[in-house]
Amino acid sequence: MKKLMTGNEAFAYGAYLYGVRVAAAYPGTPSSEILANYANYPNVFAEWAPNEKVSLDVAIGAAYAGKRAMCAMKHVGMNVAADSLFYAVYTGLKAGLVIVCADDPNMHSSQNEQDNRNYAKFAKCPMIEPADSEEARQFMGIALDMSEQFDTPVIVRSVTRLSHSSTPVEYTDEEPPAPPEEPPAYERDPLKFVMVPANARRRHPVVEERLQQLAEYAETTPINYIEPGSSKLGIVSAGVNYHFAKEVFPDATFLKLGMVYPLPKKLIREFANQVEKIVVVEELDPFLEEHLKLMGLEVQGKDIFPILGEFSPSLIRSCAVKAGLIEAPPAPPELKSDLDRPIRPPMLCPGCGHRALFYVLREAGVLVTGDIGCYTLAFAPPLSAMHTTGCMGASIGVAHGIDRAGVKDDVVAVLGDSTFLHSGVHPVIDVLYNQGSTTTIISDNNATAMTGFQEHPGTGKTIQGQPAKIVDPEKLVRGIGYEKVDICDPYDIDKMEEILQDHTRSDEPSVIIARHPCVLHTREKHPPPEVDPETCINCGICLDIGCSPLVQEEDHVRIDTLLCNGCGLCVKVCPQEAIIEK
Amino acid sequence: MKNIDFLMAGVGGQGTILASNILAEVGLQLGYDVKKAEVHGMAQRGGQVDSHIRWGEKVNSPLVEENNADYLIGFEMLEAARFPHFLKENSLALVNDYRINPPLVNLGKATYPSKKEIEALLLERAEKVLWIKGTGIAKDLGNPAMIGVVLLGALSNLVGGDKEAWLDVVGKMVPQKFAELNKKAFNAGREAAG
Numbered sequence: 001m002k003k004l005m006t007g008n009e010a011f012a013y014g015a016y017l018y019g020v021r022v023a024a025a026y027p028g029t030p031s032s033e034i035l036a037n038y039a040n041y042p043n044v045f046a047e048w049a050p051n052e053k054v055s056l057d058v059a060i061g062a063a064y065a066g067k068r069a070m071c072a073m074k075h076v077g078m079n080v081a082a083d084s085l086f087y088a089v090y091t092g093l094k095a096g097l098v099i100v101c102a103d104d105p106n107m108h109s110s111q112n113e114q115d116n117r118n119y120a121k122f123a124k125c126p127m128i129e130p131a132d133s134e135e136a137r138q139f140m141g142i143a144l145d146m147s148e149q150f151d152t153p154v155i156v157r158s159v160t161r162l163s164h165s166s167t168p169v170e171y172t173d174e175e176p177p178a179p180p181e182e183p184p185a186y187e188r189d190p191l192k193f194v195m196v197p198a199n200a201r202r203r204h205p206v207v208e209e210r211l212q213q214l215a216e217y218a219e220t221t222p223i224n225y226i227e228p229g230s231s232k233l234g235i236v237s238a239g240v241n242y243h244f245a246k247e248v249f250p251d252a253t254f255l256k257l258g259m260v261y262p263l264p265k266k267l268i269r270e271f272a273n274q275v276e277k278i279v280v281v282e283e284l285d286p287f288l289e290e291h292l293k294l295m296g297l298e299v300q301g302k303d304i305f306p307i308l309g310e311f312s313p314s315l316i317r318s319c320a321v322k323a324g325l326i327e328a329p330p331a332p333p334e335l336k337s338d339l340d341r342p343i344r345p346p347m348l349c350p351g352c353g354h355r356a357l358f359y360v361l362r363e364a365g366v367l368v369t370g371d372i373g374c375y376t377l378a379f380a381p382p383l384s385a386m387h388t389t390g391c392m393g394a395s396i397g398v399a400h401g402i403d404r405a406g407v408k409d410d411v412v413a414v415l416g417d418s419t420f421l422h423s424g425v426h427p428v429i430d431v432l433y434n435q436g437s438t439t440t441i442i443s444d445n446n447a448t449a450m451t452g453f454q455e456h457p458g459t460g461k462t463i464q465g466q467p468a469k470i471v472d473p474e475k476l477v478r479g480i481g482y483e484k485v486d487i488c489d490p491y492d493i494d495k496m497e498e499i500l501q502d503h504t505r506s507d508e509p510s511v512i513i514a515r516h517p518c519v520l521h522t523r524e525k526h527p528p529p530e531v532d533p534e535t536c537i538n539c540g541i542c543l544d545i546g547c548s549p550l551v552q553e554e555d556h557v558r559i560d561t562l563l564c565n566g567c568g569l570c571v572k573v574c575p576q577e578a579i580i581e582k
Numbered sequence: 583m584k585n586i587d588f589l590m591a592g593v594g595g596q597g598t599i600l601a602s603n604i605l606a607e608v609g610l611q612l613g614y615d616v617k618k619a620e621v622h623g624m625a626q627r628g629g630q631v632d633s634h635i636r637w638g639e640k641v642n643s644p645l646v647e648e649n650n651a652d653y654l655i656g657f658e659m660l661e662a663a664r665f666p667h668f669l670k671e672n673s674l675a676l677v678n679d680y681r682i683n684p685p686l687v688n689l690g691k692a693t694y695p696s697k698k699e700i701e702a703l704l705l706e707r708a709e710k711v712l713w714i715k716g717t718g719i720a721k722d723l724g725n726p727a728m729i730g731v732v733l734l735g736a737l738s739n740l741v742g743g744d745k746e747a748w749l750d751v752v753g754k755m756v757p758q759k760f761a762e763l764n765k766k767a768f769n770a771g772r773e774a775a776g
Contacts, residue, residue, distance in 0.1 A: 004606055004616060029622065108621045132617075132644075165619040165644040166606055243642040314648040331649050332671045337703045341663055342692035344684040346594065346629030374627065382689065452622075543689050548628055551683055552690045562726065563682070 003171035007162035010133035010169050011072070011100050012037035014140025016044060017176050020070045020098070022062035024048075024055035026422060027451040028074030029109035030163040031102040035072050036454065039463045043178060048455055048463050051392070051422040052077035056084040056099065060153075063093035064193065066184040068144055072100040075116045076391060080423070082119070085153065089125045090203040091193050092151035096144035102158040105283045106310035109450075111372065111391060113309070115284035120155055120261035124207050126214050127155040127261040128223065129239040133167040135223075139258065142223060150210055150217070157260065159283070161240045161310065215262040223258025226271050233325065234275030236268075236288055236299075245281040247313040248320055263291050272297050279304065279325065283311045348377050350549050351524070351565030353516025356490035357443050358385040359545050359573065360497055361412065366504060369402065371395040371415035371424075374450045375443050382544045386414070393423025400427070400436045410504035412439045418448040418456045420473055425480075431509045432481055439503040439510045442473050443490075445518035453521045477511045484510035491516060493572055519565055526566030527582040531557050535578035542570040542579065583614065585638035586741065587646040589668050592657025593682050594629050600755070601655075601730030602633035605737070607751045609637035612743045619644035630661055653740070654708070655733055657716075658682050663700045669707035676736055676775070677704075678716035678729060712736065712775060719770050728767040731756065735771025745772070 005013065011034045015023060022045045025035035039046035049055035052073040059071035073081060078101050088097065101119075104110040120127035128143055130136040136158070143154040191199055218224055230251045237245045238257040246254070255271040257263070272278060280289040280301035289301035304323040305316065321328045348355045358378035361368055362385035370376055370386035371394060379386035388398055399413035415424050420442050431438045448454040455461045457471040477485055484506060486499045496514065503510045519525070528549070536556035543550055543557065549564040550557055559570075559579075571579045588605060592598040602618055609616040614637035621631070634646040651669050656662025656677035669675070679697075686692035695703075697713075704711045714736050720728040731752060738748045749765055756764040 002610065004603075004610055004618070033622075160621060161619055161644065164622055165617060166603070167617045167644060168610065168615070240644075244645070246642040247647065312645045312647070313643045314645075317647070329649075332669075332707055335666055335703070335706050337666075337699075337706060339663065339695050339699055339703050340693065341660060341695065342684045342686045344593065344628075344630045344660070346627035347685060349627060377627065382685075540689075546685060548683075548685065548688065551688050560683075 001171055002168040004166045005133045005169040005171070006033065006164055006166050007130070007133050007136045007158055008033035008164070009037050010136035011140060011156070011158070012041070013169065013171070014137040015070045015098070016041040017137065018141035018144050019068045019176065020140075020144070021045060021067040022059065023070040023072070024058040025072040026050065026052045026055055026077060027448050027454040028052075028077050029451055030104055030160040031072050031074045031077070031100065031158070032451045032454065033163070034100055035463065038070070042175070046463050050457055052081040053084055056081040056088070059097055059099070060084060060088045060093065063095045063097035065186050066094045068096045070098045070100065073102070074110065075101060075103040075114055076110060076112065077101070078116055078119055080392070082123070085119070085123050085125065087195050088153045089123050089207060090195055090200055092206075093147065093153065094187065096147035097153040098140060098143045098147060098156055099153055100156045100158060102160065102163045103284070104160050106160070108160050111389070113284060115287060116155075116157060117260055117287045118285065124211055125153055125155055125261075126150070126259065127157055128259045129157040130162065130258070131239050131242045131256075132162070133165070133169045135258070136162065137169050139223070142221075146217070150214055152210060157239065159240060165240070211262055215264065218259045218262055218264035219266050221259060224264050224267055225256055226267070226274070227254035227256055229253040231275050232277065234271060234278045235281055236271070236278060236292065237281045238288065241281050241283055241311055244311055244313045244316050248316045248326065257288070260288070263288070265295060268292060268295065268297070281305060281311070281316060345380060346377060347546060347548055348374065349520050349565070350547055350563055351519035351567040353445055353490055353514070353518070354378060354443050355383070355545055355547065356493065356516065356569055357414070357441070357496070357514045358383045359569070360490060360493060360500060361385045361414070364410070364497065364500055366410040366412050366500070367402070367407075369395045369399040369411065369413045371413075371419050373416040373419050375414065375416060380546070382546045392419055393427060396424055396427035396431060396438065396440050399438045399440070400431050400434070403436055403438055412441055412500070412504065414441045414443055416449070417442055417444040417446060417458050417473060421457050421471060425476065428477060428482070428511065429480055436509050437507045439512065441512045441514055444473065444513050444515045445521075447518045447521045449518045449521060453518065473513055482509065482511050484508045485513070487513040487515055489516050490514045491567070491569065519567070526568070528559050528561045528564035528566050529568060529571050529579050529581045531559055532578050532580060535576050537576055537578070539575065542574050545569060545573060583639045585636065585641070586653070587651045588635040588653045588655060589646055589651045589665055590633040590635070590655045590657065591661040591665055592631055593661060594627055594631050596657045597727055597730040598631050598633050598657055601734055602635055604731075604734060604751055604755050605635050607755060608743065608748050609635070611747050611751055612637075614638060615641045617641045617644035630664065632665070653737065654704070655737060657729060657733065659697060659700050660684065660694060663695060663703055666704050666707050669704070671707060672709045673707060674740055675704045675708040675711045676733060676740070677711060677713055678733060679713045680717040712740075714771065714774050716771065719774060720767055723763060723767050723770065725760070725763065728764055731764045731767040732771035732774070735768035736775035738768070739772050739775040
């Protein structure tokens with residue numbers, strides 16, 4: 001039967017269907033739902049790891065031990081996990097290992113739009129790329145078989161428009177065959193699995209030879225194929241862009257590549273011989289285009305389509321018309337109105353504890369090095385209280401570096417609880433070890449909120465909702481050796497200000513845990529306060545906390561009671577006491 | 583079987599994702615090939631969200647092309663006003679008569695366009711703009727979160743297809759304890775568009 005599934009649901013279903021028994025991940029948009037869905041299937045082991053590198057090591061260990069394994073991450077997660085990817089390519093495995101990696105063209109929810117196909121070439125690891133959810137399901141099986149046949153990890157590439165699009169999938173309620181019951185015996189083979197230089201030197205030629213064999217495999221695998229059409233135009237495409245291109249060039253001959261690394265040279269030449277002109281339709285880097293050009297083929301690609309952002313049928317069509325590849329389709333008249341439509345950027349939710357913290361930081365005028373999470377939204381006006389953000393865990397090292405450069409401003413690093421456990425522990429060690437004085441603020445809302453409230457080692461629950469040991473950030477930093485540690489609910493503004501001043505004036509390295517659970521997660525709500533229009537002087541101070549229910553009217557501020565969470569922050573900041581708690 | 587392209591637009595948290603899931607499933611039940619695209623994540627935090635839903639004999643792209651949408655379903659007035667360029671001529675716009683100010687408007691630094699201006703803009707492409715008091719109807723029934731189902735009820739009147747098929751999908755896909763209430767919301771939306 002056919003069932004609509006997102007790409008991420010289909011990856012999870014395919015993993016289950018084709019015998020993945022151990023899977024690990026750290027959440028990251030657009031990949032988060034892969035592991036979350038996989039964890040719901042019977043007879044599987046799934047876990048949220050503190051970060052992507054740990055999750056990949058766990059999956060590698062399971063595959064060493066003879067169980068099919070999966071790891072899932074967003075594109076930048078691969079930067080964290082890359083060290084492990086590279087050794088696993090050298091060692092190979094005992095059972096299939098699939099790494100599902102989701103790129104985010106247009107940076108819907110990311111800090112960059114790196115093209116992770118480059119990792120396949122860089123790490124010498126095969127990569128396949130499904131075009132829709134049904135292929136996502138099937139390709140999991142193909143990837144696992146390929147992994148075992150060639151003794152290598154296989155990367156399955158996704159993009160936002162695959163992971164978050166829903167298309168029909170062949171689905172059955174029947175359970176796949178149960179795995180054997182006996183525990184796997186670990187076969188000890190240090191020459192293969194211990195990558196000291198002498199062994200690694202023996203493994204590198206294996207990797208090179210394997211790539212040759214995979215290139216041969218790419219020639220015959222059914223996921224690479226020529227779709228016959230007009231000989232005037234040949235389109236090379238892979239992934240979701242294949243479907244976009246089919247809308248725009250319905251009559252062209254297509255080379256549809258399910259495997260994007262290594263590429264099938266003979267098949268490409270066969271295709272080239274059938275068409276008068278070759279155009280590569282690919283988002284981001286000219287990855288396929290460069291390969292075809294190295295083969296000496298005359299190819300168009302990035303001279304027609306942008307290197308930036310995400311493709312769509314609209315974009316491909318307008319570029320193709322400009323390049324003279326197709327005629328412009330009949331279109332309705334251009335829109336005449338130039339109505340001003342104010343933008344609607346994402347904002348911190350009403351009742352969010354981060355808002356109270358960043359209000360205090362802004363009022364104190366400190367320099368804030370930030371990190372990745374909902375709280376990054378505090379950089380935007382009117383809060384305007386974050387001054388750097390690079391990647392997960394960067395805040396603390398950057399703050400320490402700014403200190404070391406001799407800057408006199410008070411600097412604080414701010415990161416969330418999940419981000420702290422992801423990659424904030426090593427930098428707080430660095431500050432302590434190197435006698436820095438950086439103040440690190442963990443804005444602890446007890447959830448991986450940005451990506452959908454996934455559990456993490458600090459929440460006390462596993463992915464299955466089972467109780468787990470709580471890794472308490474306070475005990476952790478005290479255990480490392482921090483002596484100046486304070487905990488405060490940022491809604492207690494006076495206390496928060498006092499602690500901040502004490503910490504920034506101190507020469508000691510220190511940690512503040514600003515603790516307020518995510519209200520979207522706990523669903524905590526209170527009655528909305530009311531504005532007394534007689535007392536309100538419309539000064540706008542409450543509006544500067546950037547809370548969406550606060551609306552400026554002609555002569556006073558109003559609270560939209562449908563949106564308000566009743567947290568009372570506006571009550572605290574109003575200098576006229578014109579906002580009254582109910 | 584002719585292709586039908588839908589575009590839904592709203593504000594994060596209004597329930598566009600559940601509504602788009604229902605609309606996609608209805609298409610599948612009515613025998614269409616169906617694809618759907620949207621973005622989850624950061625945009626949820628009160629930002630603008632949109633969903634593309636396509637029904638057809640055979641659908642390739644999950645994204646609707648500009649100049650090609652048959653229906654625009656606006657969960658919020660300003661959000662509907664962002665997408666006239668997606669509409670084909672003689673299309674229909676179904677808009678919730680409800681306003682959520684974006685931050686710049688709250689701060690007094692931008693102006694929210696008038697309903698009249700929004701209607702005029704949409705009518706440059708759409709044959710008709712149908713205003714539905716979706717939030718009001720859902721609130722009166724006891725839960726403003728059902729606004730998506732109210733709009734789907736109204737849409738079902740325009741798109742056609744067996745009403746029971748629509749209701750069946752609605753009943754299965756909303757939280758079970760609210761199934762009956764949601765069916766009422768669907769019927770109320772259907773009447774509002776009738």
